[in-house]
Amino acid sequence: MPLRLIFMGTPDFAVPTLLELVAHGHEVVAVYTRAPKPGGRRGLQLQPTPVEHEARQLGIPVLTPATLKTSEALAEFRAHNADAAVVVAYGMILPQAILDAPRYGCFNLHASLLPRWRGAAPINRAIMAGDAESGVMVMKMDVGLDTGDVAMAERLAITDSMTAADLHDALAPLGADLMVRAMGGLERGGLQLTKQSEQGVTYAAKIDKAEARIDWKRPAREVLRHIHGLSPFPGAWCEIAGENEPARIKVLRCEPADGSGAPGEVLDDRLTIACGGGAIRILELQREGKARMKAADFLRGTPLKTGALLS
DSSP states (O other), X not given: OOOEEEEEEOSGGGHHHHHHHHHTTOEEEEEEOOOOEEESSSSOEEEOOHHHHHXXXXXXXXXXXXXXXXXXXXXXXXXXXXXXXXXXSOOSOOOHHHHHSSSSOEEEEESSOTTTTEESOHHHHHHHTTOSEEEEEEEEOOSSSSOSXXXXXXXXXXXXXXXXXXXXXXXXXXXXXXHHHHHHHHHHTOOOOBOOOSXXXXXXXXXXXXXXXXXXXXXXXXXXXXXXXXXXXXXXXXXEOXXXXXXXXXXXXXXXXXXXXXXXXXXXXXXXXXXXXXXXXXXXXXXXXXXXXXXXXXXXXXXOOXXXXXO
């Protein structure tokens, strides 16, 4: 028999899992997501989350409680009489009473190889730290921060050409397939759980905009991984000399390059920039208030002479 599920998620990353669960015949009786926020061209129109948008297309009831800690929220959650809850980047803490409400508990899809990168920004942190691989894991949730027992995992290599957006887009469908397989195992009574190791625990702190400035004194590969780990948001940035004052640019994609010089020095007419050791070549960037563009297009409007310094 298909499972009776509550789905809890908010951003684009969660949408493939919702769609796959429905496509495989599970009965998603309710979707919990964050409340709409002002957006649109003038910032006045309330914008539903990507998960809410898809849920309404599917005709699934949507709930957007401000908290799950009240007796009313718990009663409403229990009333769904769910076998399990599936949680993917929901963005709200689930208290113990909520975790205990479904028959089999709550299962979270997390975008890292736990116990490495518990917390808010595992995709960004894995790239920024220079990790060789990432992945997705399904765990049965407890009240700790991503500390629950693990059911299933899939691994994925991280290349130096991958940005956070690239890794996000690769992990989302991988995670959707993994969660469908996990719910299939739960349905058949064969889902095995394994405790997380107490070794190798790291925490993926939320990205702070203060850490986005590029430090050209670092080795080239560290600069590259820093740039890619923050692309497209919030975007690693530096400044170039302007007519009146320095102009900020976000660097969104780059590649390793040959060359050496003073950190931040422009080495040629292809936006090769010297680092503390080695160099990178900027491939895509964005001026403040402008659309992202290829380096060649940028240079046509903003020529940078060899020897100029990015700060």
